[in-house]
Amino acid sequence: MTDNSDHDICETRCVHESVVNDVRERMYPNGLLLDVAELFKVFSDHTRVRILHALSFSELCVCDLAIALDMTSSAVSHQLRVLRSAKIVKFRKEGKNVFYSLDDRHISSLMQAGIEHVQEG
Amino acid sequence: MTDNSDHDICETRCVHESVVNDVRERMYPNGLLLDVAELFKVFSDHTRVRILHALSFSELCVCDLAIALDMTSSAVSHQLRVLRSAKIVKFRKEGKNVFYSLDDRHISSLMQAGIEHVQEG
């Protein structure tokens, strides 16, 4: 059985204390890292990546996107909502249509970085 | 009822044909974009982001990571497995310990890009 002195989250004793302390001090706050995960989560879905990739060429309305990606407008719209809440796309209404485009040049380059990493394999 | 001529995936007719065709031609293949999504998926979890962030300072063994992040070794190990399969971390065995480190400078800069985006946000 384990002795009761260290029944904490990590029960082991292999710690390299100085290194761990150094890392703990230098780590960014948890909230920030959570936000980073949330940001990447937006890019972590096939449909959303395809939407963003398509929008990197041209602004498009929901129906255009649906056709370009062979999906229902509903599915596309649901994902656009996610992208909107993350402030990754912006939109402009024109009559019955709603045209979406990338919100930020930054986003495009993040995507591109991902694409290049995959291509280098 | 809808007429039977267009009971396809997108039933609507608002298409801006030339733009859509242009986009369809220029789009990268689906498989590539799927891989991109898979890559970002690895970065889309709080725990994994914290692990990668910690490893950006120093190589660490599983137990060090568990302590630095206040988690069980088991949970950390499970996530390290995900990172290993994605070839995002590499490891080195030394006695009872297994030391993990980032596999690639590229990874570190991708993470950094995400962090900067959030910080500017």
Place this chain on the structure above:
DNA sequence: CCGTCATTTGAACATGTATTCATATGTATA
């Protein structure tokens, strides 16, 4: 106004996934 169409929304369903717990593997040391 009424009908059509583009888009949005909500609920339901199926699928994926992160953590926990228990257990297995493997390595050093007594």
Place this chain on the structure above:
DNA sequence: TATACATATGAATACATGTTCAAATGACGG
């Protein structure tokens, strides 16, 4: 060899999430 310990793994659970279907909203033209 037996014990202790670092790590890995499998099953189970709980929770998140993507698509579909049905219906609502909102805008235009007749």
